[in-house]
Amino acid sequence: DAEITQSPRHKITETGRQVTLACHQTWNHNNMFWYRQDLGHGLRLIHYSYGVQDTNKGEVSDGYSVSRSNTEDLPLTLESAASSQTSVYFCASRGPGRSGNTIYFGEGSWLTVV
Amino acid sequence: GENVEQHPSTLSVQEGDSAVIKCTYSDSASNYFPWYKQELGKRPQLIIDIRSNVGEKKDQRIAVTLNKTAKHFSLHITETQPEDSAVYFCAGGYQKVTFGTGTKLQVIP
Numbered sequence: 001d002a003e004i005t006q007s008p009r010h011k012i013t014e015t016g017r018q019v020t021l022a023c024h025q026t027w028n029h030n031n032m033f034w035y036r037q038d039l040g041h042g043l044r045l046i047h048y049s050y051g052v053q054d055t056n057k058g059e060v061s062d063g064y065s066v067s068r069s070n071t072e073d074l075p076l077t078l079e080s081a082a083s084s085q086t087s088v089y090f091c092a093s094r095g096p097g098r099s100g101n102t103i104y105f106g107e108g109s110w111l112t113v114v
Numbered sequence: 115g116e117n118v119e120q121h122p123s124t125l126s127v128q129e130g131d132s133a134v135i136k137c138t139y140s141d142s143a144s145n146y147f148p149w150y151k152q153e154l155g156k157r158p159q160l161i162i163d164i165r166s167n168v169g170e171k172k173d174q175r176i177a178v179t180l181n182k183t184a185k186h187f188s189l190h191i192t193e194t195q196p197e198d199s200a201v202y203f204c205a206g207g208y209q210k211v212t213f214g215t216g217t218k219l220q221v222i223p
Contacts, residue, residue: 042213050209
């Protein structure tokens with residue numbers, strides 16, 4: 001079955017280190033998103049992409065970057081990890097066809113910055 | 115951009131009672147309004163959605179209503195069961211979907 005997968009699922013890193021969270025989807029969806037989830041804030045959009053070589057900033061993009069070199073992958077990079085970036089990160093995708101506007105989420109990546 | 119507000123933030127109901135969660139949105143161009151359920155430690159999953167050309171949609175015990183004039187939409191769960199306990203998120207948008215801050219629903223047996 002087509003799926004959207006994230007790795008790593010859990011990571012502990014030190015302040016100041018660069019961290020990359022991987023996201024891979026096999027639906028051939030054009031639209032991909034990264035959200036972070038924190039208690040009391042719901043799901044906040046970090047970056048999103050509507051296709052290869054397209055990236056856009058979301059509402060909480062400072063300190064994060066993404067790249068889209070192919071349809072399947074949208075890695076999220078924390079340039080210099082900060083304790084405020086301790087969170088649960090969800091990658092998501094949305095495509096044309098029968099799924100319409102439905103956004104499908106990955107299983108999440110739990111990141112702790114110490 | 116779109117702004118979605120969701121109320122209440124927590125909701126406790128007795129098993130068998132109904133639960134209603136309400137959301138408002140700001141962008142009149144928004145045409146798609148999904149609802150997601152997230153169980154503890156799991157990913158959000160779509161439970162029902164509605165498009166702006168429809169006023170109501172039902173799926174078994176779950177229904178969503180949309181009032182475009184007032185820019186609000188609601189999730190209704192009837193005959194609640196303990197397994198309905200979770201966090202529910204509303205969302206709205208056109209190209210880009212914005213999520214509400216979530217409602218933690220507790221169904222008391």
